Amino acid sequence: MTTKSFGEPILRKEDPRLVSGQGRYLDDLGHDALAAAFLRSPHASARILDIDVTDALEVPGLIGIYTYEDLEGRVAEPLPLLIPHPALLNGRTGYPLANEYVRHVGEAIVMVIAEDRYVAEDVVDLIKVSYEILKPVVGIENAKAAHNAVHPSVPNNVSAHSVKEVGDARAMIESAPHKLSLDLFIERSACSPLEGKGVYAIWEEDSQELRLWSSTQTSTGVRAAVAAKLDLPLQKVECIAPDVGGGFGVKIMHPWPEEVLIPWAARKLKRPVKWSEDRREHFISSAHERAQEHHIEVGFDEEGRILGLDVTFFHDNGAYTPYGIIIPLITSTQLLGPYKPASYRVEFTSLFTNTVLVIPYRGAGRPRGAGRPQGVFAMERTVDAIAKYLKLDRTVVRERNFIQPHEMPYDLGLIFQDGRPLEYDSGDFPASMAMLKKMVGWDDFETMRSEYAAMGRKIGIGVACYVEGTGVGPYEGGFVQVETSGRINVATGLTSQGQGHQTVFAQIVADELGVPIEDVFVTTGDTRRFPYAVGTFASRAAVMSGNAIALAARQVRDKALRLAGEALECDPQDLEIVDGIIRVKGDHTKSIALKTVAVLSNPLRYAFDESAKAATQFAVGDTSKPPVPEDQEPGLEGKDYYSPMASTFANGMHAVIIEILPETAEVKILRYVVVHDCGRVINPMIVEGQIHGGVAQGVAGALYERMAYDESGQLQNASFMDFLMPYSTEIPTVEAGHLETPSPLNPLGIKGAGEAGVIPGSAVFASAIEDAEGFEIRRMPISPSELWELRRTMKENA
Amino acid sequence: MNPEELFLVELTVNGTPLSARVPARRLLSDFLRHDLRLTGTHVGCEHGVCGACTILLEGKPVRGCLIFAVSVAGSAVTTVEGLVNNDGTLGVVQRAFHESHGLQCGFCTPGFITTIHAYLKENPHPTEEEAREAIAGNLCRCTGYQNIIKSVLRAAELIDSGVRDDH
Secondary structure: OOOOOOOOOOOOOOHHHHHOOOOOEHHHOOOOOEEEEEEEOOOOOEEEEEEEOOOHHHOOOEEEEEOHHHOOHHHHOOOOOOOOOOOEOOOOOOOOOOOOEEOOOOOEEEEEEEOOHHHHHHHHHHOEEEEEEOOOOOHHHHHHHOOOOOOOOOHHHEEEEEEEEEOOHHHHHHHOOEEEEEEEEEOOEOOOOOOOOEEEEEEEOOOOEEEEEEOOOOHHHHHHHHHHHOOOOHHHEEEEOOEOOOOOOOOOOOOOHHHHHHHHHHHHHOOOEEEEOOHHHHHHHOOEEOOEEEEEEEEEOOOOOEEEEEEEEEEEOOOOOOOOOHHHHHHHHHOOOOEOOOOEEEEEEEEOOOOOOEOOOEEOOOOOEOOHHHHHHHHHHHHHHHHHHHOOOHHHHHHHHEOOHHHOOEEEEEEOOOOOEEEEOOOOHHHHHHHHHHHHOHHHHHHHHHHHHHOOOEEEEEEEEEEEEEOOOOOEEEEEEEOOOOOEEEEEOOOOOOOOHHHHHHHHHHHHHOOOHHHEEEEEOEOOOOOOOOOOOOOOHHHHHHHHHHHHHHHHHHHHHHHHHHHHOOOHHHEEEEOOEEEEOOEEEEEEEHHHHHHHOOOEOOOOOHHHHOOEOOOOOOOOOOOOOOOOOOOEEEEEEEOOOOOEEEEEEEEEEEEEOOOOOOEEEEEEEEEEEOEOOOOHHHHHHHHHHHHHHHHHHHHHOOOOEOOOOOEOOOOOOOOOOOOHHHOOOEEEEEOOOOOOOOOOOEOOOOOOOOOOHHHHHHHHHHHHHOOOOOEEOOOHHHHHHHHHHHHHHO | OOOOOEEEEEEEEOOEEEEEEEEOOOEHHHHHHHHOOOOOOOOOOOOOOOOOOEEEEOOEEEEHHHOEHHHHOOOEEEOHHHHOOOOOOOOHHHHHHHHOOOOOOOOOHHHHHHHHHHHHHHOOOOOHHHHHHHOOOOOOOOOOOHHHHHHHHHHHHHHHOOOOOOO
16 A cells, blocks of 8 residues: 555654755855845935935946936836725725835845846945935824824834724623723734745847746745736746745735846846845844734623723834735734634724834744734633632633634634634644643642742743634646656745645655655746646645645546556546556456556657657557547646635744743743644644744743834834844743644545644733732733843832 | 955865855855855854853864954864764764754754764763753753753764764
8 A cells, every 4th residue: 555644743854955055045046147236224214315326336346326217117116005995994005115205124226237246335435315304104193193204204103003893892891790801912023934035037139038036925826926017928027036034024026126027137237136134134124013002991790701892092003004904904804813702892903113024923824823823822812811800710711701612614704804704613722722821731830839939939830722714715726747757846936945745746746646755856936847826825725736736636636547447447536546556456367557557648640769669659559539538638647736715823832831930030931731733634743833933923922032222213123133023942842732723625534734833822821920929910922021120110109 | 445465375174175265354254154155053143142052162162253253263163964874874973863853944053963962072971960960051942941851862862872973
């Protein structure tokens, strides 16, 4: 039997290449290309008065200097607003190069092209720009106050406003036996992949074709956007995502200014051009996420059941809104998690500030998280507050508010980010909680606390739950082809940034076709191989492309069995494929290799090798029929698409036990436990790896990372020296437990897993710190000095 | 302005003598990547923090982005490409990463592999805590480090069991 690989911890096919230095990331390509560098705004808000390039022109090796004035056609127009929404009243996007005004530090003003990057940066240093400095808007408070405007045409700095209601939450709160209100804040962070963005473009003057490579999460998106901007037929543009060094959301945005400008320059100069983002550029000109301020009113009964929940929040969307308002939309819909308040009202206002734009960051997106960590933080803090008020166990209040398994599918009465009703398809929350409590030893924790207390040590335990909409539409496609050599080629349009797609998709095909996984080769993110796709975000790749590829493989299987049935003169239903051999069930003497069927599927005139010889006209075929029967196509291949009615919802629960040092207020993680349900698991090793990585980003977002803007809009920690991305010494060993409730929505029963680890990070740490210290934690991330300061204030007030 | 003066830099890279003429300010990481076209060494921050560009200079791990190529002329450098066995099979640390799922996007991986390779020469039997400390100078955004620590321990185990490692 062919070993079944679905569900097995198969080692990754991409590894041998990547561990031996044979990966090909963006900057590994195009050694001889011209290099681009950008002069970026040093001011958060300013009017450009003059750009003086006199000195710069003297630099040997300079090829060209470009400002907004040099841009032509649609390249000179504002960048597209990718995701319009009725609530986005005042969407604004920037230009590829600043047009008179700059609205955040880091906005590109001048593009320099030179023989190499060193020279290009020399030139940038010699360009003198004079500015009229304007008063910037930094932070949600200033944006709300609106003493200054980010865009003069946008009143009160408000880009979007939305109110959603399920039931009459305000009345329900009013009449509830108990009420609480909370103010909760989350600061900015960023995806921070180890590889920045990058673009490399080759213009073929003879054929008028553009080939571009981008370190992107959506090569089809970039292709379409660039073709539109450069006014080229789509067929004349191809875009390839090479190996990509991490994405987590920031690379789903497109087109970035550089993705338009580099191809434009390559065409203009008729020479290959490349730009690789450096770390500082990534901090000040890519994207951030997470900053939100929430006000919550909640009404509940004696048992802790939520009768009414009213959430009002403000979202800092930065200077532009090219990606629309996906983040606050996700917060507003995913906030409820596994709970079913009797009524719910959510109102959000999205605000412009003179800071880098925002894009869904994992948890809002492997993108890991997008908008969800904020929503979970708001909801879980609320549930903890109810438990504290009623002097109930925090898990008991959660259990009392859970949607029960028999209530699935559960309609929450809201519209999700894909424009479809928010309906949970599956999940067993009580079972997840029971598993979590057992794993972390929840019921024995008070004993542990006393033991530590006896040693003079202070510990705390936290818990947080989430539900994550994954496998967001509209669709993905898959292509499967059997070569006459027996090699199986698989292609899907979405991209990979480390999720192991070359392995998990190969596992699916190996099982569906009955072939060894070694024979299966997967290509992702290359528009030459599969031109229709959406992209890799919101934990959707395995669900969307996995199912599409499975469907395509089933087509190939059907065709192979039909052709084999003809060759073996038997009913295809009596055939099976094992290890690449099609044979009669129960009679293994009658068989034909899959690769031979590939030969038969493509009747040939010319014999270019031994296997082709077998398929030439004089070798095969029933002379009474056409070589390729009507309604059939040559070749053993299949293509199919998967387009779900709705997202599928994964869920999970985290618990953390921490110790807080008495002198320094430093938080040490003693244990970190995750229970998650992502449906049927294709490769548990890879899923677990995704969870480890997500938890690391959750820890980072809770305890270390933030974007430290000063009041003038300068990002003060725009380097890895100052932005505290955790090393191995800060990240705990994760203990993970798995629960599998298969999704009924797709053929493979899978749900997404890319963001599971990150979403409850801030919530679970706030819960644990509050438990250890005894006072309320309302703002995350929290540094030791902030916690120390909080302690002191609490002591003074007491 | 005059064109930059070029200097001949000769290095022994992965056992092979290689050279190129470059300006004095060419970083060793760029020299390896763009002049010698050994792109296995990656650049993640260019200010010495992330460790993706870690290479072995006379066997010791150093940040390729903090050294000028001209300042190490005549030295022996080992990159991740040079840790593959002579018969083309994976070196022991590379194999351990594969077996332990020690990488996801793979961008930071070369810097970890060179660092761990040098570390295990000095401490062939690390405890889990020592393994954690050994990699604490390199950043990874994908894995949460758990499986990288596992990779260190697995590599030590493979070396003990006598698995081939030519370097």
